[in-house]
Amino acid sequence: QSALTQPASVSGSPGQSITISCTGTSSDVGGYKYVSWYQQHPGKAPKLMIYEVSNRPSGVSNRFSGSKSGNTASLTISGLQAEDEADYYCSSYTSSGSVVFGGGTKLTVL
């Protein structure tokens, strides 16, 4: 199972909005509602930010939103804050019964 495709890096200024894409196939992202997004700060464990494409766990800011179109899922962060600077990973259930992650995207807040 190949990793989902994410941009290596994105950047934005405080207050701006950014979107991170996650491209897979009809056998993973496009075929299931089980797309999640994780935030990982250096040296820390990942944190679930979005599940089932667009749902936010309790306690996650509503500045984070998720969507999907075809085989591509997206994470949008609005009103960028310095604390949002981190690595972001998408994940998806696959038709082979496994879980696949994206390669990760480094978000820099300028």
Added chain:
Amino acid sequence: EVQLLESGGGLVQPGGSLRLSCAASGFTFSSYAMNWVRQAPGKGLEWVSAISDSAGRAYYADSVKGRFTISRDNSKNTLYLQMNSLRAEDTAVYYCSKVRSSVLVRTGEFDYWGQGTLVTVSS
């Protein structure tokens, strides 16, 4: 408060074995499937294995199938990963993770993670 505490990592030679443990607290361990996810130094996340709440079903990534065995002891609230025939490419931080919903097993929705334990495979 949910807590997951991994242990058992360390330095092992290629071909060697290691057993990781993950002690869980703060939730009804026996009601949730659990997973292992690893992260090689400077690299991305990789799903390794999943086990159902009752331990009746176990699943593995192709990269570890036949070498790793996931298990759990619900009486001790502990998750395990037995790793045999270790290779250099198994070097990573290994995280145990709890699934978000009790009806899920291996959908990639992990709401709690441990701090990770480092496994280094090198001669």
